[in-house]
Amino acid sequence: MRGVRAVALLIALPGLAAAQEPEAKAVQRVVRNFGKLRGYAVTAEVEGGQARGADHRITNHTVNTTYSALVLGTVCRVDAPRRAFRPRAGQGGAVEDGVRWCAMLATDDGRRMERLFTRPEAILAECLRLKGAARWVTGTTPAPAAEVALSQRDDDDDQPRGTKTRDKDDDPGQAPPAPASNHLRIVGPQTLALEHFTRIQNSGCFTEG
Amino acid sequence: MSRADKTQTAIVYDLLLDERNERVRELHVTVLCASRTDQGPVTGADALTTRPHVAFFTRYRFSREDQVERFEVPAEAAKLCR
Incomplete structure:
Protein backbone atom coordinates (compact mmCIF):
# COMPACT_ATOMS: atom_id res chain seq x y z
CA MET A 1 0.00 0.00 0.00
CA ARG A 2 2.84 2.33 0.93
CA GLY A 3 4.50 1.58 -2.42
CA VAL A 4 1.33 2.53 -4.29
CA ARG A 5 1.19 5.83 -2.38
CA ALA A 6 4.82 6.55 -3.19
CA VAL A 7 4.23 5.91 -6.89
CA ALA A 8 1.11 8.13 -6.82
CA LEU A 9 3.14 10.89 -5.16
CA LEU A 10 5.89 10.60 -7.75
CA ILE A 11 3.31 10.95 -10.51
CA ALA A 12 1.59 13.89 -8.82
CA LEU A 13 4.71 15.91 -7.93
CA PRO A 14 5.72 17.01 -11.45
CA GLY A 15 2.11 18.05 -12.00
CA LEU A 16 2.13 20.15 -8.84
CA ALA A 17 5.38 21.83 -9.82
CA ALA A 18 4.00 22.63 -13.24
CA ALA A 19 0.93 24.24 -11.63
CA GLN A 20 3.07 27.30 -10.90
CA GLU A 21 2.32 30.10 -13.31
CA PRO A 22 5.25 31.73 -15.14
CA GLU A 23 6.63 34.45 -12.86
CA ALA A 24 6.34 37.37 -15.27
CA LEU A 37 -9.22 47.84 -6.76
CA ARG A 38 -11.52 50.75 -6.04
CA GLY A 39 -10.41 50.88 -2.44
CA TYR A 40 -8.24 49.18 0.14
CA ALA A 41 -6.66 49.65 3.56
CA VAL A 42 -2.91 49.58 3.96
CA THR A 43 -0.38 49.68 6.75
CA ALA A 44 3.27 50.28 5.95
CA GLU A 45 5.90 49.49 8.55
CA VAL A 46 9.09 51.38 7.78
CA GLU A 47 12.12 50.26 9.71
CA GLY A 48 15.74 51.02 9.04
CA GLY A 49 19.18 51.99 10.20
CA GLN A 50 22.58 50.46 10.74
CA ALA A 51 22.36 46.71 10.27
CA ARG A 52 24.62 43.80 10.95
CA GLY A 53 24.57 40.20 9.81
CA ALA A 54 23.22 38.31 6.87
CA ASP A 55 19.66 38.72 8.18
CA HIS A 56 20.12 42.54 8.15
CA ARG A 57 19.24 42.87 11.83
CA ILE A 58 18.95 46.55 12.71
CA THR A 59 21.40 47.46 15.46
CA ASN A 60 20.81 51.23 15.44
CA HIS A 61 17.40 52.45 14.29
CA THR A 62 17.14 55.71 12.37
CA VAL A 63 13.49 55.13 11.53
CA ASN A 64 10.77 52.88 12.91
CA THR A 65 7.34 54.15 11.90
CA THR A 66 4.05 52.59 10.87
CA TYR A 67 1.79 54.44 8.45
CA SER A 68 -1.85 53.45 8.13
CA ALA A 69 -4.07 54.65 5.34
CA LEU A 70 -7.27 54.09 3.41
CA VAL A 71 -7.42 54.41 -0.34
CA LEU A 72 -10.69 55.04 -2.14
CA GLY A 73 -10.90 56.02 -5.78
CA THR A 74 -8.20 58.55 -6.51
CA VAL A 75 -7.64 59.68 -2.92
CA CYS A 76 -5.59 58.25 -0.07
CA ARG A 77 -6.36 59.24 3.51
CA VAL A 78 -3.46 58.72 5.89
CA ASP A 79 -4.63 58.32 9.51
CA ALA A 80 -1.36 57.73 11.33
CA PRO A 81 1.12 58.81 12.49
CA ARG A 82 -0.24 62.14 11.17
CA ARG A 83 -3.45 62.88 9.27
CA ALA A 84 -2.93 63.57 5.60
CA PHE A 85 -4.63 63.32 2.24
CA ARG A 86 -2.79 62.63 -0.95
CA PRO A 87 -3.59 61.58 -4.49
CA ARG A 88 -3.44 57.84 -5.10
CA ALA A 89 -1.15 58.45 -8.06
CA GLY A 90 1.42 61.19 -8.51
CA GLN A 91 2.93 63.26 -5.73
CA GLY A 92 2.10 65.78 -3.06
CA GLY A 93 -1.06 66.20 -1.04
CA ALA A 94 -1.98 67.84 2.25
CA VAL A 95 -0.76 67.14 5.74
CA GLU A 96 -2.39 68.35 8.94
CA ASP A 97 -0.20 70.74 10.87
CA GLY A 98 -1.95 71.77 14.06
CA VAL A 99 -5.28 73.24 12.99
CA ARG A 100 -4.41 73.89 9.35
CA TRP A 101 -3.64 71.90 6.26
CA CYS A 102 -0.24 72.38 4.63
CA ALA A 103 1.21 71.20 1.34
CA MET A 104 2.82 67.79 1.84
CA LEU A 105 6.35 68.93 1.08
CA ALA A 106 6.07 72.11 3.16
CA THR A 107 6.52 70.39 6.54
CA ASP A 108 9.09 67.96 7.92
CA ASP A 109 6.41 65.36 8.69
CA GLY A 110 4.96 65.69 5.20
CA ARG A 111 8.35 65.32 3.50
CA ARG A 112 9.11 62.32 5.65
CA MET A 113 5.77 60.71 4.83
CA GLU A 114 6.10 61.38 1.12
CA ARG A 115 9.56 59.82 0.94
CA LEU A 116 9.23 56.95 3.39
CA PHE A 117 5.65 55.92 2.65
CA THR A 118 5.94 55.43 -1.09
CA ARG A 119 2.64 54.73 -2.79
CA PRO A 120 2.19 50.96 -3.26
CA GLU A 121 1.05 51.62 -6.82
CA ALA A 122 4.47 53.14 -7.58
CA ILE A 123 6.28 50.14 -6.07
CA LEU A 124 4.10 47.70 -7.98
CA ALA A 125 4.76 49.63 -11.20
CA GLU A 126 8.47 49.03 -10.59
CA CYS A 127 7.74 45.33 -10.02
CA LEU A 128 5.88 45.25 -13.31
CA ARG A 129 8.84 46.80 -15.13
CA LEU A 130 11.11 44.18 -13.54
CA LYS A 131 8.76 41.25 -14.04
CA GLY A 132 11.36 39.40 -16.11
CA ALA A 133 13.51 39.09 -12.98
CA ALA A 134 10.74 37.66 -10.80
CA ARG A 135 11.16 34.23 -9.25
CA TRP A 136 8.89 32.08 -7.17
CA VAL A 137 10.24 31.61 -3.67
CA THR A 138 10.16 27.98 -2.67
CA GLY A 139 11.85 25.93 0.02
CA THR A 140 15.00 25.73 -2.08
CA THR A 141 15.26 29.46 -2.81
CA PRO A 142 18.23 31.09 -1.05
CA ALA A 143 17.50 33.55 1.76
CA PRO A 144 17.21 37.24 0.70
CA ALA A 145 20.70 37.99 1.98
CA ALA A 146 22.22 35.30 -0.21
CA GLU A 147 20.18 36.57 -3.17
CA VAL A 148 21.61 40.03 -2.68
CA ALA A 149 25.13 38.65 -2.46
CA LEU A 150 24.59 36.75 -5.69
CA SER A 151 23.15 39.80 -7.41
CA GLN A 152 26.11 41.90 -6.29
CA ARG A 153 28.47 39.46 -7.92
CA ASP A 154 26.91 39.61 -11.38
CA ASP A 155 25.56 43.11 -11.21
CA ASP A 156 28.22 44.88 -13.24
CA ASP A 157 25.53 46.19 -15.56
CA ASP A 158 22.36 47.87 -14.41
CA GLN A 159 20.03 45.21 -15.65
CA PRO A 160 17.97 43.22 -13.16
CA ARG A 161 19.12 39.66 -12.70
CA GLY A 162 16.85 37.82 -15.08
CA THR A 163 15.59 34.33 -14.64
CA LYS A 164 14.26 32.04 -17.27
CA THR A 165 10.51 32.01 -17.48
CA ARG A 166 9.07 28.60 -18.06
CA ASP A 167 7.83 27.94 -21.56
CA LYS A 168 4.26 27.08 -22.27
CA ASP A 169 5.50 23.71 -23.51
CA ASP A 170 6.76 22.87 -20.01
CA ASP A 171 3.19 22.72 -18.80
CA PRO A 172 1.76 19.23 -19.24
CA GLY A 173 -1.76 20.67 -19.04
CA GLN A 174 -2.83 18.25 -16.31
CA ALA A 175 -1.77 20.44 -13.40
CA PRO A 176 -4.18 21.00 -10.51
CA PRO A 177 -4.99 24.69 -9.85
CA ALA A 178 -3.34 24.90 -6.41
CA PRO A 179 -0.15 26.98 -6.69
CA ALA A 180 3.03 25.57 -5.15
CA SER A 181 4.24 29.00 -3.96
CA ASN A 182 2.51 32.25 -3.00
CA HIS A 183 5.68 34.29 -2.84
CA LEU A 184 7.37 36.15 -5.69
CA ARG A 185 10.76 37.80 -5.32
CA ILE A 186 12.40 40.36 -7.57
CA VAL A 187 16.00 41.48 -7.15
CA GLY A 188 16.10 44.95 -8.69
CA PRO A 189 19.00 46.77 -10.34
CA GLN A 190 21.47 48.94 -8.40
CA THR A 191 20.20 52.12 -10.09
CA LEU A 192 16.76 51.57 -8.56
CA ALA A 193 18.28 50.67 -5.20
CA LEU A 194 20.22 53.93 -5.26
CA GLU A 195 17.09 55.87 -6.19
CA HIS A 196 15.21 54.39 -3.23
CA PHE A 197 18.12 54.93 -0.85
CA THR A 198 18.47 58.57 -1.90
CA ARG A 199 14.75 59.11 -1.38
CA ILE A 200 15.06 57.66 2.14
CA GLN A 201 18.04 59.93 2.81
CA ASN A 202 16.06 62.93 1.59
CA SER A 203 13.28 62.16 4.06
CA GLY A 204 15.56 63.59 6.74
CA CYS A 205 15.30 60.49 8.93
CA PHE A 206 19.09 60.16 9.13
CA THR A 207 19.63 63.65 10.51
CA GLU A 208 16.99 63.05 13.18
CA GLY A 209 18.37 59.63 14.15
CA MET B 1 25.02 58.75 7.34
CA SER B 2 28.05 60.09 5.49
CA ARG B 3 29.46 56.61 6.02
CA ALA B 4 27.06 55.07 3.53
CA ASP B 5 28.80 53.78 0.42
CA LYS B 6 26.26 54.48 -2.29
CA THR B 7 28.29 52.65 -4.91
CA GLN B 8 27.11 49.39 -3.33
CA THR B 9 23.35 49.18 -3.02
CA ALA B 10 20.70 46.53 -3.49
CA ILE B 11 16.93 46.30 -3.60
CA VAL B 12 14.71 43.26 -3.20
CA TYR B 13 10.92 43.20 -3.67
CA ASP B 14 8.86 40.41 -2.11
CA LEU B 15 5.26 39.98 -3.17
CA LEU B 16 3.27 37.75 -0.84
CA LEU B 17 0.10 36.62 -2.52
CA ASP B 18 -3.14 35.10 -1.25
CA GLU B 19 -3.68 31.35 -1.35
CA ARG B 20 -4.99 31.46 -4.93
CA ASN B 21 -2.30 33.86 -6.12
CA GLU B 22 -4.96 36.35 -7.17
CA ARG B 23 -4.10 39.30 -4.93
CA VAL B 24 -1.12 40.87 -3.25
CA ARG B 25 -1.52 40.47 0.53
CA GLU B 26 1.85 41.94 1.48
CA LEU B 27 4.58 43.79 -0.34
CA HIS B 28 8.04 43.99 1.22
CA VAL B 29 10.79 46.25 -0.08
CA THR B 30 14.32 45.81 1.26
CA VAL B 31 16.88 48.49 0.45
CA LEU B 32 20.50 47.89 1.41
CA CYS B 33 23.55 50.12 1.23
CA ALA B 34 27.13 49.27 2.16
CA SER B 35 28.99 51.23 4.84
CA ARG B 36 32.44 52.75 4.67
CA THR B 37 34.91 51.91 7.38
CA ASP B 38 37.80 54.07 8.55
CA GLN B 39 39.91 52.23 6.01
CA GLY B 40 37.53 53.13 3.17
CA PRO B 41 34.74 51.33 1.37
CA VAL B 42 34.08 47.66 2.06
CA THR B 43 34.29 45.62 -1.10
CA GLY B 44 33.25 42.05 -1.82
CA ALA B 45 30.06 40.06 -1.81
CA ASP B 46 29.69 40.31 1.99
CA ALA B 47 29.52 44.15 2.04
CA LEU B 48 25.73 43.92 2.23
CA THR B 49 25.44 40.79 4.29
CA THR B 50 27.86 39.94 7.08
CA ARG B 51 29.63 43.33 7.25
CA PRO B 52 27.89 46.27 8.97
CA HIS B 53 25.66 48.06 6.44
CA VAL B 54 22.51 50.19 6.20
CA ALA B 55 19.19 48.38 5.77
CA PHE B 56 15.67 49.71 5.23
CA PHE B 57 12.57 47.57 5.24
CA THR B 58 9.12 48.68 4.17
CA ARG B 59 6.37 46.13 4.75
CA TYR B 60 3.00 46.94 3.21
CA ARG B 61 0.00 44.92 4.37
CA PHE B 62 -3.24 45.21 2.43
CA SER B 63 -6.76 44.52 3.65
CA ARG B 64 -10.41 45.52 3.15
CA GLU B 65 -10.07 45.32 -0.62
CA ASP B 66 -13.06 47.08 -2.18
CA GLN B 67 -14.63 47.41 1.28
CA VAL B 68 -13.52 50.92 2.16
CA GLU B 69 -16.35 53.25 3.10
CA ARG B 70 -16.62 56.68 1.61
CA PHE B 71 -14.77 59.42 3.50
CA GLU B 72 -14.87 63.18 3.32
CA VAL B 73 -11.87 65.23 2.27
CA PRO B 74 -11.72 68.70 3.90
CA ALA B 75 -12.00 71.41 1.24
CA GLU B 76 -8.64 72.92 2.15
CA ALA B 77 -6.92 69.54 1.89
CA ALA B 78 -8.71 68.69 -1.35
CA LYS B 79 -7.39 71.91 -2.87
CA LEU B 80 -3.82 70.87 -2.03
CA CYS B 81 -4.35 67.38 -3.48
CA ARG B 82 -5.14 68.73 -6.96
Whole structure:
Protein backbone atom coordinates (compact mmCIF):
# COMPACT_ATOMS: atom_id res chain seq x y z
CA MET A 1 0.00 0.00 0.00
CA ARG A 2 2.84 2.33 0.93
CA GLY A 3 4.50 1.58 -2.42
CA VAL A 4 1.33 2.53 -4.29
CA ARG A 5 1.19 5.83 -2.38
CA ALA A 6 4.82 6.55 -3.19
CA VAL A 7 4.23 5.91 -6.89
CA ALA A 8 1.11 8.13 -6.82
CA LEU A 9 3.14 10.89 -5.16
CA LEU A 10 5.89 10.60 -7.75
CA ILE A 11 3.31 10.95 -10.51
CA ALA A 12 1.59 13.89 -8.82
CA LEU A 13 4.71 15.91 -7.93
CA PRO A 14 5.72 17.01 -11.45
CA GLY A 15 2.11 18.05 -12.00
CA LEU A 16 2.13 20.15 -8.84
CA ALA A 17 5.38 21.83 -9.82
CA ALA A 18 4.00 22.63 -13.24
CA ALA A 19 0.93 24.24 -11.63
CA GLN A 20 3.07 27.30 -10.90
CA GLU A 21 2.32 30.10 -13.31
CA PRO A 22 5.25 31.73 -15.14
CA GLU A 23 6.63 34.45 -12.86
CA ALA A 24 6.34 37.37 -15.27
CA LYS A 25 2.77 36.50 -16.05
CA ALA A 26 1.90 36.22 -12.36
CA VAL A 27 3.44 39.64 -11.59
CA GLN A 28 1.54 41.20 -14.46
CA ARG A 29 -1.74 39.65 -13.33
CA VAL A 30 -1.51 40.56 -9.62
CA VAL A 31 -0.39 44.12 -10.38
CA ARG A 32 -3.30 44.49 -12.80
CA ASN A 33 -5.71 43.10 -10.17
CA PHE A 34 -4.35 45.57 -7.63
CA GLY A 35 -4.86 48.46 -10.03
CA LYS A 36 -8.49 47.48 -10.48
CA LEU A 37 -9.22 47.84 -6.76
CA ARG A 38 -11.52 50.75 -6.04
CA GLY A 39 -10.41 50.88 -2.44
CA TYR A 40 -8.24 49.18 0.14
CA ALA A 41 -6.66 49.65 3.56
CA VAL A 42 -2.91 49.58 3.96
CA THR A 43 -0.38 49.68 6.75
CA ALA A 44 3.27 50.28 5.95
CA GLU A 45 5.90 49.49 8.55
CA VAL A 46 9.09 51.38 7.78
CA GLU A 47 12.12 50.26 9.71
CA GLY A 48 15.74 51.02 9.04
CA GLY A 49 19.18 51.99 10.20
CA GLN A 50 22.58 50.46 10.74
CA ALA A 51 22.36 46.71 10.27
CA ARG A 52 24.62 43.80 10.95
CA GLY A 53 24.57 40.20 9.81
CA ALA A 54 23.22 38.31 6.87
CA ASP A 55 19.66 38.72 8.18
CA HIS A 56 20.12 42.54 8.15
CA ARG A 57 19.24 42.87 11.83
CA ILE A 58 18.95 46.55 12.71
CA THR A 59 21.40 47.46 15.46
CA ASN A 60 20.81 51.23 15.44
CA HIS A 61 17.40 52.45 14.29
CA THR A 62 17.14 55.71 12.37
CA VAL A 63 13.49 55.13 11.53
CA ASN A 64 10.77 52.88 12.91
CA THR A 65 7.34 54.15 11.90
CA THR A 66 4.05 52.59 10.87
CA TYR A 67 1.79 54.44 8.45
CA SER A 68 -1.85 53.45 8.13
CA ALA A 69 -4.07 54.65 5.34
CA LEU A 70 -7.27 54.09 3.41
CA VAL A 71 -7.42 54.41 -0.34
CA LEU A 72 -10.69 55.04 -2.14
CA GLY A 73 -10.90 56.02 -5.78
CA THR A 74 -8.20 58.55 -6.51
CA VAL A 75 -7.64 59.68 -2.92
CA CYS A 76 -5.59 58.25 -0.07
CA ARG A 77 -6.36 59.24 3.51
CA VAL A 78 -3.46 58.72 5.89
CA ASP A 79 -4.63 58.32 9.51
CA ALA A 80 -1.36 57.73 11.33
CA PRO A 81 1.12 58.81 12.49
CA ARG A 82 -0.24 62.14 11.17
CA ARG A 83 -3.45 62.88 9.27
CA ALA A 84 -2.93 63.57 5.60
CA PHE A 85 -4.63 63.32 2.24
CA ARG A 86 -2.79 62.63 -0.95
CA PRO A 87 -3.59 61.58 -4.49
CA ARG A 88 -3.44 57.84 -5.10
CA ALA A 89 -1.15 58.45 -8.06
CA GLY A 90 1.42 61.19 -8.51
CA GLN A 91 2.93 63.26 -5.73
CA GLY A 92 2.10 65.78 -3.06
CA GLY A 93 -1.06 66.20 -1.04
CA ALA A 94 -1.98 67.84 2.25
CA VAL A 95 -0.76 67.14 5.74
CA GLU A 96 -2.39 68.35 8.94
CA ASP A 97 -0.20 70.74 10.87
CA GLY A 98 -1.95 71.77 14.06
CA VAL A 99 -5.28 73.24 12.99
CA ARG A 100 -4.41 73.89 9.35
CA TRP A 101 -3.64 71.90 6.26
CA CYS A 102 -0.24 72.38 4.63
CA ALA A 103 1.21 71.20 1.34
CA MET A 104 2.82 67.79 1.84
CA LEU A 105 6.35 68.93 1.08
CA ALA A 106 6.07 72.11 3.16
CA THR A 107 6.52 70.39 6.54
CA ASP A 108 9.09 67.96 7.92
CA ASP A 109 6.41 65.36 8.69
CA GLY A 110 4.96 65.69 5.20
CA ARG A 111 8.35 65.32 3.50
CA ARG A 112 9.11 62.32 5.65
CA MET A 113 5.77 60.71 4.83
CA GLU A 114 6.10 61.38 1.12
CA ARG A 115 9.56 59.82 0.94
CA LEU A 116 9.23 56.95 3.39
CA PHE A 117 5.65 55.92 2.65
CA THR A 118 5.94 55.43 -1.09
CA ARG A 119 2.64 54.73 -2.79
CA PRO A 120 2.19 50.96 -3.26
CA GLU A 121 1.05 51.62 -6.82
CA ALA A 122 4.47 53.14 -7.58
CA ILE A 123 6.28 50.14 -6.07
CA LEU A 124 4.10 47.70 -7.98
CA ALA A 125 4.76 49.63 -11.20
CA GLU A 126 8.47 49.03 -10.59
CA CYS A 127 7.74 45.33 -10.02
CA LEU A 128 5.88 45.25 -13.31
CA ARG A 129 8.84 46.80 -15.13
CA LEU A 130 11.11 44.18 -13.54
CA LYS A 131 8.76 41.25 -14.04
CA GLY A 132 11.36 39.40 -16.11
CA ALA A 133 13.51 39.09 -12.98
CA ALA A 134 10.74 37.66 -10.80
CA ARG A 135 11.16 34.23 -9.25
CA TRP A 136 8.89 32.08 -7.17
CA VAL A 137 10.24 31.61 -3.67
CA THR A 138 10.16 27.98 -2.67
CA GLY A 139 11.85 25.93 0.02
CA THR A 140 15.00 25.73 -2.08
CA THR A 141 15.26 29.46 -2.81
CA PRO A 142 18.23 31.09 -1.05
CA ALA A 143 17.50 33.55 1.76
CA PRO A 144 17.21 37.24 0.70
CA ALA A 145 20.70 37.99 1.98
CA ALA A 146 22.22 35.30 -0.21
CA GLU A 147 20.18 36.57 -3.17
CA VAL A 148 21.61 40.03 -2.68
CA ALA A 149 25.13 38.65 -2.46
CA LEU A 150 24.59 36.75 -5.69
CA SER A 151 23.15 39.80 -7.41
CA GLN A 152 26.11 41.90 -6.29
CA ARG A 153 28.47 39.46 -7.92
CA ASP A 154 26.91 39.61 -11.38
CA ASP A 155 25.56 43.11 -11.21
CA ASP A 156 28.22 44.88 -13.24
CA ASP A 157 25.53 46.19 -15.56
CA ASP A 158 22.36 47.87 -14.41
CA GLN A 159 20.03 45.21 -15.65
CA PRO A 160 17.97 43.22 -13.16
CA ARG A 161 19.12 39.66 -12.70
CA GLY A 162 16.85 37.82 -15.08
CA THR A 163 15.59 34.33 -14.64
CA LYS A 164 14.26 32.04 -17.27
CA THR A 165 10.51 32.01 -17.48
CA ARG A 166 9.07 28.60 -18.06
CA ASP A 167 7.83 27.94 -21.56
CA LYS A 168 4.26 27.08 -22.27
CA ASP A 169 5.50 23.71 -23.51
CA ASP A 170 6.76 22.87 -20.01
CA ASP A 171 3.19 22.72 -18.80
CA PRO A 172 1.76 19.23 -19.24
CA GLY A 173 -1.76 20.67 -19.04
CA GLN A 174 -2.83 18.25 -16.31
CA ALA A 175 -1.77 20.44 -13.40
CA PRO A 176 -4.18 21.00 -10.51
CA PRO A 177 -4.99 24.69 -9.85
CA ALA A 178 -3.34 24.90 -6.41
CA PRO A 179 -0.15 26.98 -6.69
CA ALA A 180 3.03 25.57 -5.15
CA SER A 181 4.24 29.00 -3.96
CA ASN A 182 2.51 32.25 -3.00
CA HIS A 183 5.68 34.29 -2.84
CA LEU A 184 7.37 36.15 -5.69
CA ARG A 185 10.76 37.80 -5.32
CA ILE A 186 12.40 40.36 -7.57
CA VAL A 187 16.00 41.48 -7.15
CA GLY A 188 16.10 44.95 -8.69
CA PRO A 189 19.00 46.77 -10.34
CA GLN A 190 21.47 48.94 -8.40
CA THR A 191 20.20 52.12 -10.09
CA LEU A 192 16.76 51.57 -8.56
CA ALA A 193 18.28 50.67 -5.20
CA LEU A 194 20.22 53.93 -5.26
CA GLU A 195 17.09 55.87 -6.19
CA HIS A 196 15.21 54.39 -3.23
CA PHE A 197 18.12 54.93 -0.85
CA THR A 198 18.47 58.57 -1.90
CA ARG A 199 14.75 59.11 -1.38
CA ILE A 200 15.06 57.66 2.14
CA GLN A 201 18.04 59.93 2.81
CA ASN A 202 16.06 62.93 1.59
CA SER A 203 13.28 62.16 4.06
CA GLY A 204 15.56 63.59 6.74
CA CYS A 205 15.30 60.49 8.93
CA PHE A 206 19.09 60.16 9.13
CA THR A 207 19.63 63.65 10.51
CA GLU A 208 16.99 63.05 13.18
CA GLY A 209 18.37 59.63 14.15
CA MET B 1 25.02 58.75 7.34
CA SER B 2 28.05 60.09 5.49
CA ARG B 3 29.46 56.61 6.02
CA ALA B 4 27.06 55.07 3.53
CA ASP B 5 28.80 53.78 0.42
CA LYS B 6 26.26 54.48 -2.29
CA THR B 7 28.29 52.65 -4.91
CA GLN B 8 27.11 49.39 -3.33
CA THR B 9 23.35 49.18 -3.02
CA ALA B 10 20.70 46.53 -3.49
CA ILE B 11 16.93 46.30 -3.60
CA VAL B 12 14.71 43.26 -3.20
CA TYR B 13 10.92 43.20 -3.67
CA ASP B 14 8.86 40.41 -2.11
CA LEU B 15 5.26 39.98 -3.17
CA LEU B 16 3.27 37.75 -0.84
CA LEU B 17 0.10 36.62 -2.52
CA ASP B 18 -3.14 35.10 -1.25
CA GLU B 19 -3.68 31.35 -1.35
CA ARG B 20 -4.99 31.46 -4.93
CA ASN B 21 -2.30 33.86 -6.12
CA GLU B 22 -4.96 36.35 -7.17
CA ARG B 23 -4.10 39.30 -4.93
CA VAL B 24 -1.12 40.87 -3.25
CA ARG B 25 -1.52 40.47 0.53
CA GLU B 26 1.85 41.94 1.48
CA LEU B 27 4.58 43.79 -0.34
CA HIS B 28 8.04 43.99 1.22
CA VAL B 29 10.79 46.25 -0.08
CA THR B 30 14.32 45.81 1.26
CA VAL B 31 16.88 48.49 0.45
CA LEU B 32 20.50 47.89 1.41
CA CYS B 33 23.55 50.12 1.23
CA ALA B 34 27.13 49.27 2.16
CA SER B 35 28.99 51.23 4.84
CA ARG B 36 32.44 52.75 4.67
CA THR B 37 34.91 51.91 7.38
CA ASP B 38 37.80 54.07 8.55
CA GLN B 39 39.91 52.23 6.01
CA GLY B 40 37.53 53.13 3.17
CA PRO B 41 34.74 51.33 1.37
CA VAL B 42 34.08 47.66 2.06
CA THR B 43 34.29 45.62 -1.10
CA GLY B 44 33.25 42.05 -1.82
CA ALA B 45 30.06 40.06 -1.81
CA ASP B 46 29.69 40.31 1.99
CA ALA B 47 29.52 44.15 2.04
CA LEU B 48 25.73 43.92 2.23
CA THR B 49 25.44 40.79 4.29
CA THR B 50 27.86 39.94 7.08
CA ARG B 51 29.63 43.33 7.25
CA PRO B 52 27.89 46.27 8.97
CA HIS B 53 25.66 48.06 6.44
CA VAL B 54 22.51 50.19 6.20
CA ALA B 55 19.19 48.38 5.77
CA PHE B 56 15.67 49.71 5.23
CA PHE B 57 12.57 47.57 5.24
CA THR B 58 9.12 48.68 4.17
CA ARG B 59 6.37 46.13 4.75
CA TYR B 60 3.00 46.94 3.21
CA ARG B 61 0.00 44.92 4.37
CA PHE B 62 -3.24 45.21 2.43
CA SER B 63 -6.76 44.52 3.65
CA ARG B 64 -10.41 45.52 3.15
CA GLU B 65 -10.07 45.32 -0.62
CA ASP B 66 -13.06 47.08 -2.18
CA GLN B 67 -14.63 47.41 1.28
CA VAL B 68 -13.52 50.92 2.16
CA GLU B 69 -16.35 53.25 3.10
CA ARG B 70 -16.62 56.68 1.61
CA PHE B 71 -14.77 59.42 3.50
CA GLU B 72 -14.87 63.18 3.32
CA VAL B 73 -11.87 65.23 2.27
CA PRO B 74 -11.72 68.70 3.90
CA ALA B 75 -12.00 71.41 1.24
CA GLU B 76 -8.64 72.92 2.15
CA ALA B 77 -6.92 69.54 1.89
CA ALA B 78 -8.71 68.69 -1.35
CA LYS B 79 -7.39 71.91 -2.87
CA LEU B 80 -3.82 70.87 -2.03
CA CYS B 81 -4.35 67.38 -3.48
CA ARG B 82 -5.14 68.73 -6.96
